Amino acid sequence: MPNAPEPRTPRRVLVDPHGPVLVEGPVEVETPDGIRRSDRFMVALCTCRRSRTLPWCDTSHRPRERRR
Incomplete structure (x- = not known):
């Protein structure tokens, strides 16, 4: 078929x-504020909602050790 769309390679999640x-990139993430794009080879999407850089993960989910 001359106008057949190219088969898409599935993204690994x-x-x-x-x-x-973790999502293989590049990716576009649609949020209520608009579309956020990353061209990185792998992106981390926050699931704990603690990140200051939503939708991207900033490792806020990691347990913190208290300093004395």
């Missing part, structure tokens, strides 16, 4: 039960 969702 890795779900960590104690961390972010």
